[in-house]
Amino acid sequence: YVQKISSSGYSIIHSKRAIDVFPGPIENAIPTVFVNTSPAPSNPFMPPIYGPGYPQAGQASCAVPPPACPKSQYRSMDGSCNHLEQPQLGMANTRYGRLVAAKYGDGVSAPTRSITGDELPNARLVSLVVFGEMDVPDPQFTLVNMQWGQVITHDMSMQAGGTQSRKHPTRCCTDDGLLISNDLLPSTCFAILVPPNDPAFSQVGIQCLNFVRTLTDLDANCPDRQQQAEQLTTVTSYMDLSLVYGSSIQQNSQIREFRGGRMIVEERNGAEWLPSSQNVTGDCDAIDLTEVCYRAGDIRVNQNPGLAMLHTILLREHNRIADGLAKLNPHWDDRTLFQEARKINIAEYEHISYYEWLPIFLGYENMLKNRLIYSAPKTTHINDYDPSIDPSVLNGHATAAFRYFHSQIEGRLDLAKKHLSAQLTIECFRTFYIREWRWVPKIRLMANIISLFVSLFSLMSELRSVAGALRLSDWFNRPGIIELGDNFDSLTRGHATQPQELTDINFDREIKHYLFRRNRPFGSDLRAIDIQRNRDHGLASYNDYREFCGLRRANNWEDFTDLIDVEIVEKLKTLYASHEDVDVTVGGSIERHVIGALAGPTFLCILTEQFYRTRVGDRFFYENGDKYAGFTPDQLAEIRKASMARLLCDNGNSIESMQPKAFLQVSNSNPVVSCSNIREVDLSKWIDQKVYLTAAPLHYGK
Numbered sequence: 237y238v239q240k241i242s243s244s245g246y247s248i249i250h251s252k253r254a255i256d257v258f259p260g261p262i263e264n265a266i267p268t269v270f271v272n273t274s275p276a277p278s279n280p281f282m283p284p285i286y287g288p289g290y291p292q293a294g295q296a297s298c299a300v301p302p303p304a305c306p307k308s309q310y311r312s313m314d315g316s317c318n319h320l321e322q323p324q325l326g327m328a329n330t331r332y333g334r335l336v337a338a339k340y341g342d343g344v345s346a347p348t349r350s351i352t353g354d355e356l357p358n359a360r361l362v363s364l365v366v367f368g369e370m371d372v373p374d375p376q377f378t379l380v381n382m383q384w385g386q387v388i389t390h391d392m393s394m395q396a397g398g399t400q401s402r403k404h405p406t407r408c409c410t411d412d413g414l415l416i417s418n419d420l421l422p423s424t425c426f427a428i429l430v431p432p433n434d435p436a437f438s439q440v441g442i443q444c445l446n447f448v449r450t451l452t453d454l455d456a457n458c459p460d461r462q463q464q465a466e467q468l469t470t471v472t473s474y475m476d477l478s479l480v481y482g483s484s485i486q487q488n489s490q491i492r493e494f495r496g497g498r499m500i501v502e503e504r505n506g507a508e509w510l511p512s513s514q515n516v517t518g519d520c521d522a523i524d525l526t527e528v529c530y531r532a533g534d535i536r537v538n539q540n541p542g543l544a545m546l547h548t549i550l551l552r553e554h555n556r557i558a559d560g561l562a563k564l565n566p567h568w569d570d571r572t573l574f575q576e577a578r579k580i581n582i583a584e585y586e587h588i589s590y591y592e593w594l595p596i597f598l599g600y601e602n603m604l605k606n607r608l609i610y611s612a613p614k615t616t617h618i619n620d621y622d623p624s625i626d627p628s629v630l631n632g633h634a635t636a637a638f639r640y641f642h643s644q645i646e647g648r649l650d651l652a653k654k655h656l657s658a659q660l661t662i663e664c665f666r667t668f669y670i671r672e673w674r675w676v677p678k679i680r681l682m683a684n685i686i687s688l689f690v691s692l693f694s695l696m697s698e699l700r701s702v703a704g705a706l707r708l709s710d711w712f713n714r715p716g717i718i719e720l721g722d723n724f725d726s727l728t729r730g731h732a733t734q735p736q737e738l739t740d741i742n743f744d745r746e747i748k749h750y751l752f753r754r755n756r757p758f759g760s761d762l763r764a765i766d767i768q769r770n771r772d773h774g775l776a777s778y779n780d781y782r783e784f785c786g787l788r789r790a791n792n793w794e795d796f797t798d799l800i801d802v803e804i805v806e807k808l809k810t811l812y813a814s815h816e817d818v819d820v821t822v823g824g825s826i827e828r829h830v831i832g833a834l835a836g837p838t839f840l841c842i843l844t845e846q847f848y849r850t851r852v853g854d855r856f857f858y859e860n861g862d863k864y865a866g867f868t869p870d871q872l873a874e875i876r877k878a879s880m881a882r883l884l885c886d887n888g889n890s891i892e893s894m895q896p897k898a899f900l901q902v903s904n905s906n907p908v909v910s911c912s913n914i915r916e917v918d919l920s921k922w923i924d925q926k927v928y929l930t931a932a933p934l935h936y937g938k
C-alpha cells in the first residue's frame with residue numbers, strides 16, 4: 237500500500253502500489269510518425285479583440301469559507317460546507333492538491349529547470365519531436381467520449397488567471413509572433429519560443445507563442461500560504477456540474493430563471509438555447525454583435541462546438557427535470573424545484589461518468605478493485621464518504637495525466653443526418669401502411685408489411701450518413717454554428733457516430749498548430765502548452781511520479797524502457813540532459829497502456845487516485861445513503877438507469893434514435909434503436925410522499 241504524505245499534509249492510504257494493481261501485460265503503443273504540416277491557408281489576420289471581463293495578471297482571489305455551515309440537504313454553489321469541519325475543501329478559488337512535492341526552479345515558484353541548472357528543452361520542440369500528429373481513428377469509441385471528458389475537466393478545475401480560448405490581455409509576444417523585449421515583459425510571462433525551422437510557425441515568421449503563468453496562493457496573498465507557491469483553481473473541485481450551475485451564488489443567479497426551478501434559456505427557431513453572453517465580442521471571436529455567444533456556469537462554454545452542444549444538452553436536461561417535477565409536485569416552490577432538479581441532473585451525470593465513461597479510461601476491474609465503483613443491487617446505497625479524504629483536484633491530474641486525453645481530440649467534426657433511404661422507408665410505411673391499409677388491396681398490404689420490416693431493419697442498423705463536417709479551428713469561440721439549420725442534431729449524431737482519435741502519442745494538427753487561430757494562418761500548440769504548464773506548475777518529474785506510484789525508479793535512460801518503447805526513449809535522450817528531467821506530462825503520455833485502460837501505469841495511478849478522492853471526498857456523491865441529503869432507494873434505482881444515450885435522446889431538437897451505449901461506436905451488438913427503447917429515469921419516484929424518512933435501506937461500505 238502506498239502511504240505517502242502529500243505536500244498539503246494528508247496521507248494517501250487506500251491505493252495499492254500501481255504495480256500490484258495492474259499486474260497484466262502491457263499493450264503496444266502506436267509509434268511516433270511526424271508528418272509535416274500543409275502550407276498555411278491564406279486567411280487574413282483578424283484584428284486583435286480585447287474586451288472587459290478577462291482575468292488580469294495578478295488578479296486572483298482566495299476562497300473565504302463561511303464561518304459556520306448551515307444544515308442543508310443540497311450542495312452549495314461554491315463547494316463550501318461539503319466538508320463540515322473544513323468548509324473550504326473543494327471550494328472554488330482554492331489550491332490544487334499535490335501528490336508529489338513541487339520542483340520549482342528556485343525552490344519557491346520559478347518554472348522547473350533541469351537538474352543541471354539549465355533550462356529544460358524547448359516545449360514546442362518536445363511537442364514536435366516526441367509527439368506525432370497522425371490521424372488514427374479509434375476503433376471502438378465515439379467522439380462523445382472525448383467531449384464528455386472535457387465536460388468533466390471543466391467541472392473539476394480551471395487554472396486561475398487564464399483566459400483559456402480567449403486572447404489573453406497579458407502579452408508575452410507581439411501580435412505578429414515576436415517575443416516582447418525583456419524590459420517590457422510582464423512578470424507572469426513564460427512564453428513558448430518557437431524553434432528555428434518549425435514546420436508550421438516558421439512559415440509565417442512566428443517565433444513566440446503566448447503563455448501566461450497560472451496565479452498562485454502567493455500572488456493572491458492567501459492567509460495560509462506556505463513558502464512554496466501553489467496554483468489556484470477557480471471552480472469547485474467536486475463533480476457537481478459547476479460548469480452548468482456556476483461556482484458561486486452570483487454566477488448562478490445570472491443564469492437562473494427563478495421561476496419553476498428553471499435555468500434561463502433563449503428560444504430561437506422553436507428550440508431552447510443557452511442564454512446570451514452579455515459581452516459578445518469579449519467572450520467570443522464574434523465578427524459582429526448579433527453573433528451567438530453563450531453564457532453558462534463556466535466561461536469556457538464557447539470554446540468549441542462539441543462543448544457548447546453538451547452544455548446545451550445538460551442545461552435542457554435540468555429544465556426537462558424541473559418541468560417534470562413541477563407537474564408531479566405542483567406545491568413545490570421555485571427553490572425546491574431548482575435544487576431537486578439540480579440534484580437529479582448531477583446524480584445522472586455522476587452515474588454516467590463513473591459507471592459508463594470512466595471504466596473506458598481506467599478499466600472496469602481496476603475501478604472495482606480500487607473501490608471507485610461497486611457492483612451493488614440497484615436500490616443499495618454505497619456509504620463510502622470519508623471526511624479524511626481531501627477532494628481537491630490534484631495538480632498532477634489536471635496539469636499532466638488528464639490532459640493526455642487531448643490526444644482524443646478530432647480536428648474534423650462530422651455532421652450526421654438521418655439516412656435518407658431509412659427515412660424514405662419510414663415515410664413510405666407511415667403513408668401507406670398506417671393511413672391506408674384499411675382499404676388497399678391485399679397485395680399492397682403485403683408490400684407494406686415488407687416495407688415495415690425493411691424500415692425496422694434500417695432502424696436497427698444505422699440511420700446516419702455524414703452530410704458535412706466542421707473544421708475545428710474555424711469554430712473555436714464561435715458556437716453559433718450549432719444553431720444553424722439542423723446542425724444541433726447533426727452534430728450530436730455526428731459525435732455519437734464518428735470515432736474519436738486514438739488515445740496515443742498523436743495530437744491532431746488542429747490543436748497542434750491551429751489552436752485558437754482566430755482566422756490567422758496558424759494558432760498555438762496545445763501539446764506544447766501542456767508541457768510548458770507542467771513546468772509552470774513545478775510538477776515533480778516523471779521519475780518522481782513513477783516512484784510515487786510504486787513503479788521502479790529509473791537510474792538511467794534504459795530503465796525507462798520497462799514502460800516506454802526504446803525508440804521513444806532514444807528521442808527523449810536527444811532532448812533532455814538527464815533522465816531525471818523528463819516532464820511527467822511527457823513521460824506519462826508515452827507509456828504503453830495498461831490492458832483494459834487508456835493510459836500507462838503512471839497516469840493510471842494518478843487518475844485512479846483522483847477519481848477515488850472525487851468520489852469518496854464528496855459528502856453529496858449520489859450513491860451515498862445519507863438520510864437527509866441522499867436519494868431514497870427507489871430514486872437511486874432510477875438514477876442508475878441514466879445513460880449517455882438517453883441524455884442525448886431527451887435533449888436533442890429531434891433525436892429519435894441512438895445506440896444504447898453512446899460512448900461506443902454503432903455495431904451489431906450496439907445498434908441504433910428507437911429512443912423509446914432506451915431506459916429513462918422515472919421521475920414519479922420524486923412525488924412528495926414523505927416515504928423518504930421511513931425508508932430503511934441496506935447499506936454497503938461503512
Ligand code: HEM
Nearest residue numbers: 382385386389393394395400540634638639641642645769
Ligand atoms: C476540443 C477539445 C479540447 C480543447 C480545444 C482543449 C483545450 C484546452 C486548453 C486551451 C486548455 C488550457 C491550457 C493551458 O493554458 O494550460 C486545456 C486545459 C485542460 N484540458 Fe483540454 N481541451 C479539449 C479537450 C479536453 C479533454 C477531452 C480533456 C480530458 C478528457 C481535457 C483535459 C484538460 C485538462 C485537465 C485541462 C486543465 C484544466 C485546468 O485545471 O485548468 N481537455 N484544454
